[in-house]
Amino acid sequence: MKKINYKSFPDKNGRFEEFGGKYVSETLMYPLSELEKAYKKIAKSVSFKKELNNELCNYVGRPTPIYHASRISKELGSCNIFLKREDLNHTGAHKINNAMGQAMLAKAMGKTRIIAETGAGQHGVATATACARYNLKCVVYMGSEDIQRQKVNVYRMKLLGAEVISVESGSKTLKDALNEALRDWVTNVDDTHYIIGSVAGPHPYPMIVRDFQSVIGHESKIQMKKINKKADILVACVGGGSNAIGLFHPYLNEAVDIYGVEAGGFGLNTGKHAAPLNKGKPGILHGNRTYIMEDQNGQIQSTHSISAGLDYPGVGPEHSWLKDNKRVKYVSVTDNDALKAFYYLTEKEGIIPALETAHALAYAFKLAKTKKNKNILINLSGRGDKDIDTIISLKRIKV
């Protein structure tokens, strides 16, 4: 393996070697460069860091705990399973880390209107929350299919004062919500900031979102040290990949085994999945070069996953790069195995995880059965309240 300083990317062109970049229409080049300038400025600003830290502590509820899941650890073998409890954040997932940072950034840039895309609705809720907190107008684009399966989050966004726009084009899921948000941004660039929820999109988004989410990994390191442990293995689910990169990035230059878990849907050989790193190839989607799911003519394929948050045919460009240089191993877990892990954690540890997170759990449980005496740290990226409707209809639970 070649020696790479993983912290020195992206380069000045927004590239992770052959991945990333800025593949956008000309109108967006200016706001993207403005955003990059503004971000570089605040990233160096002591007072911004202090203010963000204060918000993360007192509003979001950070640091989130690391919990040693001793019951399941014992049952699964000799490994110790640790959960980084991002589900305990305000609004129920890691998404708020980025939404707060970007809302503050937008405020600093003098923007008055925020737009966002959302799949599972977690990023939409986090953005709507940050906008309520900072008195910003908020518009969230969401695929009509996702609106159906994540109704609770739609209600939350509306209560928080956001306008939720149903996207009816294409596959009516996350990718189409992103298309619509980009169209809005191109039209309203003067007063609007687009808060992208994942480490996807054109540069500088993959960098900005990663930096705001890296608080997960930084805290984890300190917390593990406090209990005299060191993580041997990291596991996180990967849709666009923001919770994963948030945990992984601070560890990339260290001797830790890292696994990113994609949505295997009905199985990698059925074509009905959302696993571009496992089954796709490099292409260009939503402003960056990355692994994507496409047909033989370069058209983007529709995806399937039980979890709306992973149902995306692309992935953040940094993950594509980490795959190609073999720093992170990208694997997949089917809908069924994710569901089993969902029930298992719920019943054995009293923690209801998001269906997205259940993918990471399923793979980590598999590792725990085969590895010996390792400390496995899983990013418990979100809680499962939003998935209750899906689960109830599967289990046919009656009141």
Added chain:
Amino acid sequence: MNRINNVFKEQKSVFITYLVCGDPDINSTLKMMHSMVENGVDLIELGIPFTDPIADGPVIQRGIERALKNRVSLIDILNLVSKFREKNKTTPIVLMGYMNPIENMGYKKFSSQAKSKGVDGLLIVDLPPEEAGSINQELSKNKLCQIFLASPTTEDKRLKAIARYSSGYLYYVSLKGITGSSLINYQPIKKRINKIKKLSKNKIPVTVGFGIKTPEAARKISMFSDGIIIGSSIVELIDKNRKNKALMHKKINNFVKSVKSSLVK
């Protein structure tokens, strides 16, 4: 001298139309191309359908969806151009679309195929000059023009660079927005066109697109630009009349004629 340069030399105001290739079907596209030329169109931008057209409004999105339903691929489009060339050797054809289908085919294969089938230039909406280095090498090798976009948000420094990187012509996007939006004010466009012309050392022709919907708007813009581009209004005529093909062709022909007669000669 290639076909694009010729047409800008010959015409005071070049009339450019956009069609989604394969909308409502590929034979109709070919028929429309020929009849557009007969009615005064000087250059045709042929849209490559793509599943995620982030710069297009609802009208062109629907056109693209129809073309995708017909499973029109990039190869089909190149073959269509070749068929068009059987009867027409002079009207320039520019392929316009998004990067991924071309990325998928490969720059080298695409460029040599495009050349041999009779394409004259390429305009990729999501490809600013910063990302265009390697495809540009292949296009230049095959003497294909690469058209770049400039927009109301483009800063002067970039305007200059975009003019320098563009070959054939430069496409000025008249407004902040997506295709099919409405144009309100002409004065700022005029100012920007003059600016680009002043900044451009290579005297690249500057055309204007987005928001031009009527002969009157076309006439006004033709007074200060080198060409005008109409897309959504034509795709909308297809959208509304596609069930009656004869009527659809007739309406498009009439519209094209009325625009042509309004342009500055």
